[in-house]
Amino acid sequence: DISNCHLTSWGKQILPFRDLAKLESLILNDNAIDFITAPENDATMFPKLASLQLAGTSISSWSALDILNGIPTLRSLRFRNTPLTTSLGVGEVRSTAIARLPNLEFFNASPVAERERIEAERRYVSHVARELLMLSSCAILSATDESSNDDKTGDDEVNAKQAQVYACHPRFHSLMEKHKETMMSSRSSSDPSNEGNIGDDVIGLTIRSMAASSCSMEPLRKRIPRSLKVGRIKAMCARAFGLDIELQILHFRIEGDPFPTELDDADHTLAYYGVNDGADILVNEIDVEAQKREKVRQSEEHNRRVEEQEQHVAVLQSVQRNDHRMNLIGTEMSQNKT
Secondary structure, three states, X not given: OOOOOOOOOHHHHHHHHOOOXXXXXXEOOOOOOOOOOOOHHXXXXXXXOOEEEOOOOOOOOHHHHHHHHHOOOOOEEEOOOOHHHHOOXXXXXHHHHHHHOOOOOEEOOEEOOHHHHHHHHHHHHHHHHHHHHHHHXXXXXXXXXXXXHHHHHHHHXXXXXXXXXXXXXXXXXXXXXXXHHHHHHHHHOOOHHHOOOOHHHEEEEEEEEOOOOOOOOOOEEXXXXXXXXXXXXXXXXXXXXXXXXXXXXXXXXXXXXXXXXXXXXXXXXXXXXXXXXXOEEEEEEOOHHHHHHHHHHHHXXXXXXXXXXXXXHHHHHHHHHHHHHHHHHHHHHHHHHO
């Protein structure tokens, strides 16, 4: 553990540890490391390293994390509170990291299920493909506004930009090949009018009420876009389960995740939190009466502690007065003897 040790260079200060044959866990949290570099001559990095923590570092690009694919034994990564992650939703960070790092089994201490990996990789392929498609579309539109003499120059610019995209996404070709047939069959079976819109981002959810007044009701099973905001889900639950929107607390749970994640902001989307296909949304309702009782209990507990502290202070003051009195008596007796 070399967290918060004012480290700034991966190449000069971290790579020297790469030949430690028994190093399995490396914690680099809260160091100003801004990039990860591969060793020269493609040498193997950290032959036994299974767990790496980079929380609170200065990493600001995904290309830095791509270098970690040079550590084939890496299974667990902690990566948060960095310039890269603060500008993205937690779900987007998790999904992209899983897609770019094929060997991860744990990300930020949460296990990566096989189903989650498949969805993350397909979403990643769709995102990069849309980026490439936009480049081609822009080139076609610009070609209609320019003379034919500039066609070759325009093509060269598009090719250069596409090459940059491929360089930024080194796993795109392999993931495209892996999921090509499944994604194409999924698109062909969907409504053509939806192509290019939300087709790949529609997920199936099971919404269960855990509130006392409606926990016996049948859960909702819906297919909804990941772009839907949490506030809309709350409105849906209010209609289906008769729960006050202002009192609802939503969590989601995915397969293999031991702890549900709270959907704590009504203005954020399901995609922001990383809600995937097949997830359960658990709806609880704040018990107002229980809240009142808890506040009364806390107030009574606070008053009891204050009273105990006051009694304790009074006892200490009494002891101090007695000690002072005894000291005075002792001083007087000493003076009388002399």
